[in-house]
Amino acid sequence: MTDTSEPVPDGVASSAGSDSQLTPEPLPVSAVTTLCTDVAENVSRVIVGHDDAIEHVVVALLGRGHVLLDDVPGVGKTMLARAIATSVDCKFSRIQFTPDLLPSDVTGVNVFNQKNREFEFQPGPVFGNIVLGDEINRAPPKTQSALLEAMEETQVTVDGTTRTLPTPFTVIATQNAVDPDRTYDLPFAERDRFMKKLRLGYPEPEQETELLGRTVGDHPIESLESVTDRETVVRARETVANVRVEEPVREYATRLVGYTREHARIGASPRATISLLRAAQARAVVDGREYVVPDDLQDEALAVLSHRIETGDHGSKDGDELVADALECVPVDGP
Template identity: 85%
Template sequence: MTDAPEPVSDGTTGSTSRDSQSKPEPLPISTVSTLCTDVTDNVSRVIVGHDDAIEHVVVALLGRGHVLLDDVPGVGKTMLARSIATSVDCQFSRIQFTPDLLPSDVTGVNVFNQKSREFEFQPGPVFGNILLGDEINRAPPKTQSALLEAMEEKQVTVDGTTRSLPDPFTVIATQNAVDPDRTYELPFAERDRFMKKLRLGYPDPDEEAELLGRTVGNHPIESLESVTDRETVVRARETVANVRVEEPVREYATRLVGYTRDHAHIGASPRATISLLRAAQARAVIDGREYVVPDDLQTEAPVVLSHRIETAGRNTKSGDEIVADALERVPVEPP
């Protein structure tokens, strides 16, 4: 079950091109910081009691990353993705992952036009700004792999033709954590492409009571309005990309990631280090700074690194525990 927007074509080869586009003008730090607050507050009208998770998704959006939401059904994972897309007025598309879903259902397919006697490309739902991959682990690895090129290179290749994806492009995937016998494990290469893995958890009684009060009658998502637009998000991303990351901070990030490699069967990859720094840049902007500090890394490390760590044996620590140890034991200043 898919919902696909129309692609943007350059009119010649059927592929889009970013090279011809001018570089967006970055916004002031204070403007982006206020924008993040506005988006978070707007989404919190729908998602109750998860302000930290909302902020983490906003950080990933501005840091050019993707988010994996892993939790039990019914806690608001899908609604969070919809609320983010509505708040930033970006093209939202959705894929309901099922065991019979094909890669072409994700990327699109060339269809022969009887009138023109030519093949025409019919885009898949991946051609959107914010893509919700609902219950992504219900589809087999072959179908999941259709997202690998899109998530890493912001493009898809179908029948030898490469087409760029719209900017911004962010995947927010949900993962079914209840039916392990009816799901597939995400390939490590795919997990590594998610900047963050988040868990929402159940609301506390007061939060759930407030949620019930809001959703009796019309759901608040139906009246949610945008607080910004796609162009502003693109410019905000450019602001984040220009945030300074000085050498001591880069070295600290390297030591944190290195700790995971020394204490796990498979530690965090260089891609994880890049994701950590990009998330830290966005975190700095939220706090109104044009430079990254160690605290930014420490805030982001648990959700950026943990899901990229693989342990072996029953008595080994989990990825969460290894990252917690790294934050406790790795000094900010080199020894």
């Protein structure tokens, strides 16, 4: 059956069609820098002690990427996703991944309408701006794969009809780092679609004490207000996309990724190189620049590359260690 393209039904994500048709006017770099600071500070009202992780998620959002949060339960992964969505006033939807979840529970399904005797599409929770995939590795690979097209092409195909997802579209997935006998490994193709993999870790004692002081009554997420809106985020992403990446910087990115391929069973893919440059563009804007420098690549390399590497029989080093070696051994100015 030949796929046809169709916009999302009215009332679900009415902005999707227009966003895909028109190129928004970019914001000045200085305005986006201020925006990033405002969002990060707003989220830190809810998430204590993870300023670096908050900034990484903001960078991924502006760099048109997705984020995988891998950690033990209870450290704030879900709350971080909610706080980001609230801060930017975007439609937030949540998918609770379970062993019995079906692909149609993620993407949506055609339902027969008895009145007009026609099938109508009922969108799934993937039709949001910021989509939380909670404990994504509790669902079998078949269900996880329902996100592959959405994450790569910002569209969903159901029964031969392709529907565009809203803009911006970012998946923030959490992964259960415990109970390995009750979870499924993420397929390599799915891991490769996440721009970044982050770990929050436990807060420091003084940070946890401050967190307790904030949450003994009403949780701060309930009173959190937005500091920007969806249209501004779309314009900010266009600003990031226009950041200059000169050829020497592109060559340095290629050498970093090439090092992982030479020293691992499976190295980082060309998609990883693209993600690294997009993250570096957003990092440059966070720092108030209209161009990427090698430091931007170095700041983003660990979060962007390490989860895409499988070392196998090439030694005992994991992806983090191999990326650290690449940053140390690969010259900035070429061979």
